[in-house]
Amino acid sequence: MLSADEALVRLKQGNHDFVNHVADSNTLAGLGASAELVQEQRPFAIVLGCSDARVPAEIVFNQGLGDLFVIRVAGNIVAPSQIGSIEFAAEMFGTRLVVVLGHTQCGAIKATLDQLSQPSDQQSPNLRSIVDRVRPSVDALMQTELRHNQPALAAAAVRANVDKSVDQLQHSSSVLENLIQNDGLKIVGAEYSVETGAVEFFDA
Template sequence: MISATEALNRLIEGNRHFVSEAESSTLTDQTRRTALLAGQEPFAIILGCSDSRVPAEIVFDQGLGDLFVIRVAGNIVAPSQVGSVEFAAERFGTPLVIVLGHSKCGAVQATIEELERPQESRSTNLLSIVNRIRPSVEPLLETKAADSHDTLMHHAVRANIRASANHLRHGSQILENLIQQGKLLVVGAEYSIETGVVDFFDGIPS
């Protein structure tokens, strides 16, 4: 298995390839499918948003068996997501976790709307997502960021990414042990729907 730094560089290069609109060279054919019958060794775990505009394999230009992808609205961290990350990190020795949020995130937008104008009609299921995003977004309403919706959204998306990444770093004894042993790196990143560029901004090794 490659190192976390090598895995991160592979994702960075893959995103550059995607943004350049060059023809993808990822392996998705019968030969690759056959090779994976014996098992998988994904080099990165992606905890991303379910938004249809942010398919991880495509934006990182990766093929079958390369990424272990977990998707949920708002890239939130609940017990099932933590368990999924633990599973991949332990079972496959995957050294890198990327929490991938994105610009114009609908779940973050819904959270801001709920904070500004609570709606009794929201389902309890949707509120379970909103309430996980709320703690990272609510303090921003008391800052100058709240003066502009676009600025508020930008800061809220990033605050939510940081919160999810920190939850993975400190909300699981298994993951925390792997991090302390240098076997796992958790990085927060934001995908720009406008440009296609992924900005890795949280937890990057010095």
């Protein structure tokens, strides 16, 4: 299994290839079902990403079937089911890199900012549960001058939300904390640009 740093290099190269339209027969477009994958999976990275249809992790990182263990939820939020899924992959497969992948033009971020700016009781309880998980990461931004600049506010909110999710994963699970301290697990944040296709990794 790749180390966290080796996995990060592979993801960065994959995104570089995606942005530059570099074809690879081992990625999704060149693969059908594999007999090898019937027996086992060995994902080299775990990605907690947003459900947005424009941000499929396997494609933007130019990876193939079985390469990534992907959890997708609107707003790339952290809840018990997401933590459990990451714990499962890290323990079962020995995967040592977790990436929280946010993106520009995020609808969950916009819904949260809209709710903070103009509170409404029209949201369904289920959508509200997502907004409530995003809210703590962006609340403070609404008290700054960014509130007068919606594009800048949204951009800052995306990053703040990713940072919050990374922090939650690092400190809300004894399983993950142990793997970080003793077994080389690394959890990093990143942002995908819908406009350019490029992924920027934070502090990595």
